[in-house]
Amino acid sequence: MTDKVLIVPLHVEPVVFTRDMLDWLPWLEPMAEQDLTARHMAGLVDAARAKSAYFRLLVRDPEVLEHRTKTDKDIFYNPEAGLPRAERELAAAATSRFNGCIYCASVHARFAATYSKRVEDVDRLLDKGVGTDLDARWNAIVAASVALTSTPITFGPEHVDALRKVGLDEASIVDVINAASFFNWANRLMLSLGEPAAPEKA
Amino acid sequence: MMSDVIDTLAGIEPGSPLEAIRNGRLQARTHAQASYDSLFKPLSEADASTLERIAIACFVAGLHGRPEMEAFYGTALAEAGAPAAWKGVIAAAVKAAKGQGPYGHYPKGPLSAEDKAGPVFKIDAAERSALGARLAAAFEHTHMLVFHPRDAAPTYLQMLVDAGWSATGIVVISQLVAFLSYQIRVVAGLRVLKARPA
Numbered sequence: 576m577t578d579k580v581l582i583v584p585l586h587v588e589p590v591v592f593t594r595d596m597l598d599w600l601p602w603l604e605p606m607a608e609q610d611l612t613a614r615h616m617a618g619l620v621d622a623a624r625a626k627s628a629y630f631r632l633l634v635r636d637p638e639v640l641e642h643r644t645k646t647d648k649d650i651f652y653n654p655e656a657g658l659p660r661a662e663r664e665l666a667a668a669a670t671s672r673f674n675g676c677i678y679c680a681s682v683h684a685r686f687a688a689t690y691s692k693r694v695e696d697v698d699r700l701l702d703k704g705v706g707t708d709l710d711a712r713w714n715a716i717v718a719a720s721v722a723l724t725s726t727p728i729t730f731g732p733e734h735v736d737a738l739r740k741v742g743l744d745e746a747s748i749v750d751v752i753n754a755a756s757f758f759n760w761a762n763r764l765m766l767s768l769g770e771p772a773a774p775e776k777a
Numbered sequence: 778m779m780s781d782v783i784d785t786l787a788g789i790e791p792g793s794p795l796e797a798i799r800n801g802r803l804q805a806r807t808h809a810q811a812s813y814d815s816l817f818k819p820l821s822e823a824d825a826s827t828l829e830r831i832a833i834a835c836f837v838a839g840l841h842g843r844p845e846m847e848a849f850y851g852t853a854l855a856e857a858g859a860p861a862a863w864k865g866v867i868a869a870a871v872k873a874a875k876g877q878g879p880y881g882h883y884p885k886g887p888l889s890a891e892d893k894a895g896p897v898f899k900i901d902a903a904e905r906s907a908l909g910a911r912l913a914a915a916f917e918h919t920h921m922l923v924f925h926p927r928d929a930a931p932t933y934l935q936m937l938v939d940a941g942w943s944a945t946g947i948v949v950i951s952q953l954v955a956f957l958s959y960q961i962r963v964v965a966g967l968r969v970l971k972a973r974p975a
Binding site for chain 1: 794795798799801802803804805807808809811812815816819820840841842843876877878879881883884885886887888891921922923924926927929931933934935938943944945947948949951952954955956958959960961962963965966967969970972973975
């Protein structure tokens, strides 16, 4: 039987980058919750993700989802050494802003704002884009993320020098590389398998 | 430890400072490798064959213009027993499809000022017949994912369905191209860092 591309329900399409919570509507049928086996639950990693249409769609390949998720969590949540969480989130938000993923940018701009407490700077990145002036350290992180996100990749020794100049050590530079590279993975899934929706007003 | 593809492609030596830093994110390192293994040595080929996956990987590597990635996946293609013509066909498709990203359109509104037009790739008739309808459609989709992912729309998925891809198969090839977008960048970034010691 041929699978169907879904017609999304009537919804309000977000037309700007925002830190608001957004919904996400799939373009292909997610697995039904009642059909999830132990293998699928292992793929979801967190049982709560069985409620998410996005993760129930990706769990059609449970092994890849499991390893994607565990890669993601370590890059962003591992507290040992390297870049502070706020700036890993900044790299994720800048990558998402440059690729144009409104959903991913909303999630990681929220995290960046929460962990850095620099709400106005994060909002300026969302409003004005990746060329906006934040401060020397954040500018270097955003520029490195953009260079890694461009195709062909334009990341070069000048970006490494700029990151060192603003105080990043080698482990922190690797965190920038990991965070920006990972969002080139995440953005492409979020953008191409469904679309964001503004939550319904209560 | 088993060989790690990112370390191999980035030239990270055992015992080197960069290896120690990568081991500081051991879960990320381990599961990036496991992601690669799951994509290229899948438990099931029902929805996307290993040969299809490797052919798409060769195309993605070529679109990024990364010789180390093209060599790696090119070797895998030959070892997987691809038809002899595919190497040339993929090279021709890469040449025709190569561009600069990211570009694309935003939902109509204030962001429309940032819309950036660019080509939508349609594969040549000769290459389509050499690769078959499924892979030809996958290559067209891959080009969008690589260069202009914000143009994604349900119509792109419908073209994959029409070419014979299942919903699960579409998830697999989407993960594949998205994973490669990550892997290629990590390797590129680590190579730059390695060549620029502090």
